[in-house]
Amino acid sequence: MTTFVDRVELHVAAGNGGHGCAxxxxEKFKPLGGPDGGNGGRGGDVILVVDQSVTTLLDYHHSPHRKATNGKPGEGGxxxxKDGQDLVLPVPDGTVVLDRKGNVLADLVGEGTTYVAAEGGRGGLGNAALASARRKAPGxxxxxxxxxxxxxxxxxxxxADVxxxxxxxxxxxxxxxVLSAAKPKIADYPFTTLVPNLGVVTAGSTVYTIADVPGLIPGASQGRGLGLEFLRHVERCSVLVHVLDTATLESDRDPVTDLDVIEEELAQYxxxxxxxxxxxxxxxxxxxGKDLAEMIRPDLEKRGYRVFEASAVAHLGLKELSFALAEIIAKARADKPKEEATRIVIRPKAVDDAGFTVSLEDDGLYRVRGEKPERWVRQTDFSNxxxxxxxxxxxxxxxxxxxLMRAGARSGDGVAIGPEDDAVVFDWEPTMMAGAEMLGRRGEDHRLEAPRPAAQRRRDRDAERDEAQRAYDEFDPF
Structure with a gap:
């Protein structure tokens, strides 16, 4: 049964924002006392957070679909x-977040490091929040x-350090x-280790972590054996330790050749x-094994390697090895530059950035793209x-x-707001008053106003239409 998973595809969905209330x-003797609809709650986020107690992605291998809760709708009065509850997903230290194309989105290192994988939707405004001096009673x-x-x-x-x-x-x-308290599976056949094992070693005043990577073979960097799956686990280490078998029973192998093969695979990676x-x-x-070690040691030292002879079974040479590793790690930690304080980079928008774009597509459709127009469309109840x-x-x-006028759009042309797979498409009727011929002063509950005579309403509507038409006729996009 799988107990260690180091790569998963996670399907995340944040919560939807709650609808505003109209x-x-x-109350008694005051049946129309003004708008009092509340705002909808914000949808919950999906957040990844580093937890040192988590060492594998196994939970997400079995349950890859995760969704946060929705915000509650607003109410009268x-x-x-209520805001939706954030979904916090603990991940191991060293988790890298990528999109499906392989682009790195976040590198989560250090206890408590967080990344918002999916952002919850905003709650809709109620009609109380939409009221203004011009729009006193939004319906x-x-x-x-x-x-x-x-x-x-x-x-x-x-x-890991090593x-x-x-x-x-x-x-x-x-x-x-024998160097740490780790208890990996040990047997006398190849590929006994199927997952990386991690242990903690104390040498004097230095405490460091050590990991063994499942056996590498020629072609590991191209996917042979287990190498391609686990070579990523050596990327963050401070020192590499080549463990060479001086008592191998395979006649076509020797320690020096093994070293050259592994170095070639590391170089290819x-x-x-x-x-x-x-x-x-x-x-x-x-x-x-002792005789062979004494024979090849001078050759390895000439190559510039620090060489240690050891036996895990007889506990020989382990103290010297652990303290040598501690020395290298202590120096690496001292040479590592101190992390600077978090800096916030502010990139102001260009002064001529309108916040949206209008483009004419091959089929004659004008498409409007931009954060604000697309968000406003999603927030609109088109039945009202x-x-x-x-x-x-x-x-x-x-x-x-x-x-749209500058782009050459004319009355009756098709306009789409949003991406191709999720757009609102309508026939454009240009009016500089933004649809005043349809609704007059929109966004007001006319039950709260003194009624105007029918003739007056017709004259006002005709005047607004004529004014809009004159503005359109006088406008020269070129």
Missing amino acids: SVHR NRSG FALLGEPGRSGDVVLELKTV ALVGYPSAGKSSLIS GGLDNRPRIVVLNKIDIPD DEAVGYLADRLSRLGVEEQ
């Missing part, structure tokens, strides 16, 4: 809806935004079991050239004429109508 205050409210959703890939790169690398059955698991190396000639408790009129006002104030 409500009118009512100025009662806002509508804004809808809550849907939460973000998508797929992210989580990859675990073990955070990485033991070598051929299968070279004795890496035995070595880590890339990014490890600056790591210091140590060579451990293991299994010197066997007479033939007042809400549609309010959207038209917002788009007009933003300058969308003017840009």
Whole structure:
């Protein structure tokens, strides 16, 4: 049964924002006391957080679909809806978050480091929040935004100071079991270790972590054996330890050739050239192993390696090895630059950035893209004429109508707001008053106003239409 997983694809969905409420205050002798609809609650976020007690991504392998809760809708009496609860997902230290194309989104190192994988939707405003001196009694409210959703890939790169690398059955698991309190599986057949093992070593005043990487073989960097799956676990180490088997029973192998093969695989994987190396000639408790170690040691030292002879079974040479590793790690930690205080980089928008774009597509459709127009469309209840009129006002104030005219749009042309797979498409009727011919002063509950004579309403509507038409006729986009 799988007990260690270091790569999963996670499907995350944040909570939707709650809808705003359109409500009118009512009490005795005051049936229309003004708008009192509350705002909707915010949807919950999906947050990844580093937890030192978590060492594998196994939970997400079995349950890859995770969703935060939705915000509650607003209510009358100025009662806002409850925010959705954030979904906090603990991940191991050293987890890298990528999108499906392989682009790195976040590198989570250090206890408590967080990353918002999916952001919850905003809650919609109630009609009380939409009221103003011009719009005293809105008869509508804004809808809550849907939460973000998508797929992210989580990859675990073990955070260890020392990485033991070598051929299968070279004795890496035995070595880590005697240097630390780790209890890996040990047997006399290749590929006994199927997952990286992590142990903690104390040498004098230095405490460091050590990991053994499942056996590498020629072609590991291209996917042979287990190498490609676990080579990522050596990326964060401070020192590489080559564990060479001096008592191998395979006639076509020798320790020096093994070292050259593993170095070639590390070079093919890339990014490890600056790591210091140590060579451990293991299994010197066997007479033939001791003789071979003494024979090849001078050659390895000429190459510039620090060489240690050791036996995990007989506990030989372990103290010297652990203190040598502690010395290298202490120096690496001292040379590591201190982390600077977090800096906030502010990148102001260009002065001519309108916040949206208008483009003419091949099929003659004008497409409007931008954060604000797309968000406003998602918040609009298109079954409510007042809400549609309010959207038209917002788009007009933003300058969308003017840009459509400059792009050459004419009455009856198709306009789409949003991406191709999720857009609102309508036939454009240009009016500089943003639809005044349809609703007059939109966004007001006319039950709260003194009624105007029918003839007066017709004259006002005709005047607004004529004014809009004159503005359009006089406008020269070129």
